[in-house]
Amino acid sequence: MPNPNKTTYQSYIGGEWVNSSSGETYETFNPAHTSNVVGTFQSCTVEDAEAAIAAGKVAGVGWASTPAPQRGAVLLKVLGILERRGEELAQAITVEEGKPIIDARGEIKRAMNIIEYSAGEGRRMFGYTTPSELPDTVAYTIRRPMGVVAIITPWNFPVAIPAWKIAPALICGNAVIFKPASATPLAATLLTEVFEEAGLPPGVLNLITGSGSSVGNALVESPDISAISFTGSTEIGTRLYARGASLLKKVQAEMGGKNAAIIMNDADLDKAVGGVVQGAFGSTGQRCTATSRVIVQDGIYGDFMKELVERTSALTVGDGIDEANDVAPLSSQNQLDTVMEYIGSGTEQGARLVIGGHRLEDGEFADGYYVEPTIFEDVPLDSRIAQEEIFGPVLTVFKAKDVKEAVDISNSVEFGLSSSIYTKDLTVAHQYINTVETGMVHVNAPTLGGEVHLPFGGLKSSGVGAREQGVEMVDFFTEPITVYIDHAAEAKERARFI
Numbered sequence: 335m336p337n338p339n340k341t342t343y344q345s346y347i348g349g350e351w352v353n354s355s356s357g358e359t360y361e362t363f364n365p366a367h368t369s370n371v372v373g374t375f376q377s378c379t380v381e382d383a384e385a386a387i388a389a390g391k392v393a394g395v396g397w398a399s400t401p402a403p404q405r406g407a408v409l410l411k412v413l414g415i416l417e418r419r420g421e422e423l424a425q426a427i428t429v430e431e432g433k434p435i436i437d438a439r440g441e442i443k444r445a446m447n448i449i450e451y452s453a454g455e456g457r458r459m460f461g462y463t464t465p466s467e468l469p470d471t472v473a474y475t476i477r478r479p480m481g482v483v484a485i486i487t488p489w490n491f492p493v494a495i496p497a498w499k500i501a502p503a504l505i506c507g508n509a510v511i512f513k514p515a516s517a518t519p520l521a522a523t524l525l526t527e528v529f530e531e532a533g534l535p536p537g538v539l540n541l542i543t544g545s546g547s548s549v550g551n552a553l554v555e556s557p558d559i560s561a562i563s564f565t566g567s568t569e570i571g572t573r574l575y576a577r578g579a580s581l582l583k584k585v586q587a588e589m590g591g592k593n594a595a596i597i598m599n600d601a602d603l604d605k606a607v608g609g610v611v612q613g614a615f616g617s618t619g620q621r622c623t624a625t626s627r628v629i630v631q632d633g634i635y636g637d638f639m640k641e642l643v644e645r646t647s648a649l650t651v652g653d654g655i656d657e658a659n660d661v662a663p664l665s666s667q668n669q670l671d672t673v674m675e676y677i678g679s680g681t682e683q684g685a686r687l688v689i690g691g692h693r694l695e696d697g698e699f700a701d702g703y704y705v706e707p708t709i710f711e712d713v714p715l716d717s718r719i720a721q722e723e724i725f726g727p728v729l730t731v732f733k734a735k736d737v738k739e740a741v742d743i744s745n746s747v748e749f750g751l752s753s754s755i756y757t758k759d760l761t762v763a764h765q766y767i768n769t770v771e772t773g774m775v776h777v778n779a780p781t782l783g784g785e786v787h788l789p790f791g792g793l794k795s796s797g798v799g800a801r802e803q804g805v806e807m808v809d810f811f812t813e814p815i816t817v818y819i820d821h822a823a824e825a826k827e828r829a830r831f832i
């Protein structure tokens with residue numbers, strides 16, 4: 335087994351746990367107790383990235399020719415190991431990223447679901463047959479792996495997002511170079527260990543930890559990487575997509591969000607408030623599908639706000655490892671600074687602070703990145719907190735007179751990841767479903783999450799390229815090859831087309 339000394343972790347290249355070629359390392363710290371070192375990790379170099387790609391190229395040949403059901407069998411072993419090691423990984427997520435342990439366990443479950451679904455895909459991987467216009471000819475398609483693919487992931491779902499890229503890539507027969515966020519290398523390392531333990535052949539999955547601007551960029555630039563699956567900020571994703579396209583690579587980029595929930599006058603108040611509190615403050619608001627805005631019809635506004643403030647005030651803030659806590663620390667100093675800057679800009683730009691708005695620094699909070707759950711109302715539509723992704727426990731509230739105005743507000747941002755509406759009126763619900771500009775739409779449910787057998791992704795600045803998960807996942811990680819077979823006994827004149 336790798337990593338005999340568990341405080342210093344290594345990268346995984348060609349089936350070996352190795353140090354960075356430069357010998358340089360970096361440390362990560364627990365966001366709930368910033369003096370606690372989580373571990374020491376390799377600062378991989380461009381040379382390490384090249385070594386990983388070379389290993390992937392060699393190993394990918396054998397993996398691509400392994401029958402897909404056998405590849406699926408390896409993924410089922412991964413699933414079995416996660417049953418056993420899931421709690422270890424969940425605790426690693428909380429210690430490293432900060433999120434409440436219950437959310438971390440949910441993340442592991444989500445990872446297991448996609449691994450299970452991907453394993454089953456090994457027995458489908460459908461092409462299609464269709465009649466040929468030529469006599470004595472059979473026409474059909476097969477799927478071929480892309481080759482060596484790069485998986486570049488963010489810190490906020492350090493196991494689930496890598497899993498929902500790695501498992502589909504592997505079942506489709508690709509070799510993978512996995513570049514996790516610099517902030518969450520422990521979760522990435524443990525996940526890689528699980529794949530190794532399941533018997534994945536050496537070199538098929540390679541882990542390189544280190545900075546995006548060096549090793550991440552090296553993956554994008556490499557002529558041997560044929561596809562890049564990226565999740566992260568819109569800023570980096572936009573640049574990466576443009577560069578990848580200019581190099582004629584296949585790229586999918588899932589990016590930021592500014593998700594809104596709409597509450598209509600006829601909404602079930604209890605359900606609506608519960609969904610918004612969970613959506614806004616669950617995982618400390620550090621979810622791409624978090625509820626960042628709520629748009630409330632004027633007739634229910636007063637009742638909704640009263641209940642919202644009451645339930646938000648009852649949330650307990652503290653170390654995520656304690657199951658009693660609902661809201662945990664932000665995951666880094668950078669996140670803390672960004673969120674506090676947004677809170678400051680809210681007041682400066684004319685919004686009214688209803689609750690929260692402060693950093694918590696005393697007593698048990700002294701050593702962590704804690705911010706109170708925060709709500710603003712009377713938010714100017716053109717203000718930064720109305721338009722930009724905050725990525726923290728901050729909710730902005732708007733008022734609308736009808737569903738048309740509510741959808742207009744929902745659509746008034748550059749993002750289009752997820753959204754929701756609470757109403758009992760099917761006509762209103764369908765008007766909303768057909769006009770809201772988001773890739774995922776929920777009715778009477780929070781803006782959060784999704785199921786692995788359905789496509790996941792956003793519109794506008796939230797996503798570009800093929801959708802992740804669902805049947806669409808296979809489209810991204812394979813090339814369709816079109817086959818024509820002439821089985822006539824004798825030569826004959828053929829039509830001369832293209």
Ligand code: NAP
Binds near residue numbers: 489514570571621723
């Ligand atoms: P980020 O800063 O864009 O980083 C994402 C990944 O890209 C990291 O692994 C990062 O490495 C790497 N990277 C940075 N610069 C790069 C470069 N020049 N070339 C190649 N790779 C590079 O995003 P983040 O702060 O980790 O994640 C938060 C964002 O992710 C939020 O905007 C959130 O909404 C979004 N997100 C979206 C979804 C979705 O499905 N739509 C899901 C989750 C999160 P380093 O860590 O080393 O910088």
